[in-house]
Amino acid sequence: MTTTGKQPVLHLPAREVPIPTLLSPEAQAQLAQSPGISNPPWPAQDDIDGWRALIATMDETGLAGLTMMAQQVPATVEEINTDGVRVYVVTPDGCTVGDQSVYLDIHGGALLWGGGESCRALAVITAGMVGAxxxxxxxxxxxxxxxxxxxxxxxxxxxxxxRDRPAEKIVIGGSSAGGNLAAATILKARDQGLPLPAAAVLMTPELDLTESGDSFNTLMGLDTGLTTRLMPANLLYAGGHDLTDPYVSPLFGDFTTGFPPTFLVSGTRDLFLSNTVTMHRALRSADIDADLHVFDAATHIGFIGTPESEDRTRELRRFVDRHWDR
Incomplete structure (x- = not known):
């Protein structure tokens, strides 16, 4: 143990980290793959054209995979304009006529990308998961x-x-950056006097833009899905606002005045593990019902098409069905 400035630092020797043998063969194979595509170099904060180019690159990189997964979900999609905001309304095949249950989905993408066709594809995937x-x-x-x-x-x-649905039939959720905005939306709507939704779903959420949690240091390099800190993107998103503002970093919000039951998911190799578990403690300290699911060896992007991902989807479906009272 040494001290750098005012902060103690623990030095660890280099070591190999085996892949857990209790994982499914499919999950083991995914962990054995090389790390995911790292972000290109971050532009300077005032390099607007550079940021636009980066965002276009990241959207192009992710869209093919999202589109392929969305094609497996039979559903209809309608694009609407709601009070000036574009919304994709997805209805999966088999929805019960008259069921008012609706999942308000907020896409991820480092708070910078994931819109347009990526948002549409992710919405279809989500509809297949929640069945609503x-x-x-x-x-x-x-x-x-x-x-x-x-x-x-x-x-x-x-x-x-x-205006059309009772609050108890609305669940608000998102993954990664979408988890940030899902929580921030609930806090801001609550503070504006709107009723709380039935529940919240925060999947490996980016809740603390200060990146102060332990896992930002301990899991850097071990998370092969998220291979870098996102501070340049966080600062661009905040636009000069304090990163500890509760609507910017919901982890710093006041939950004692109300927050819905919450489903939280992370993994032991997820760079955002600290975000997830610290939010869980903050909610429980305010006596909010909160279900925490931490999957062994899962990275920020989790496992795709594996028994572990099916287990996660099953837990999510149970949670939303319970809070929709379906």
Whole structure:
């Protein structure tokens, strides 16, 4: 143990980290693959063209995989404009006529990418997971629309949904950056006097843009799905606002005045593990019902098409069905 400045530092020797043998063969094979594609170099904060090029690259990189998975879900998709915000409404085959249950889905993508066709494809995948109608918010993003544009768009869509659906039939959820905006949307809607939704779903959520949690250091390099910190993107998104503002980093919110039952998911190799478990403790300290699921060896992107991913989907479906009272 040594001290660097005011912060103690623990030095560990280099070591190999085996893949757990209790994982399914499919999950083991995914972990054995090389790390995912790292982000290109971050542009300077004022390099708007550089940010636009990076965002286009990341959207192109992810869209093919999302489209392939979405093609496995029989569903109809309608694009609508809700009070100025583009929304993809997805209805999976087999939905019960008259069921008012709806999942308000907020896409991930480092708070910068994942909109448009990626948002649409992810909405179809989500509809297949929850077995209900999905409203996916194609919210505005930097560099042209930094905070609070994205949160405001999500609150606008939630307010619109409330005109036709009871709050107890609405679940708000998202993964990664979408988990940030899902939680921020609930906090801001609550503070504006809107009723709480039936539940929240936060999948490996980016809740702390200060990146102060332990796993940002201990799991860097071990998470092959998220291979870098996102601080440059966080600063661009915040647009000069304090990163500890609860609507920017919901982990710093006040949950004692109300928050819905929450489903949280992470993995032991997920760079955002600290975000997830610290949020769970914050909710439980405020006596909020919160289900925490941490999957062994799962990275930020989890496992795709494996028994572990099927287990996660089964738990998610149980949770939303219970809170929709279906």
């Amino acid at each position: 109608e999905v409203w996916a918010v194609d919210y505005r993003m930097p560099p042209d629309h930094p905070y609070p544009a994205g949160v405001d768009d999500c609150v606008t869509v939630y307010r619109s949904l409330l």
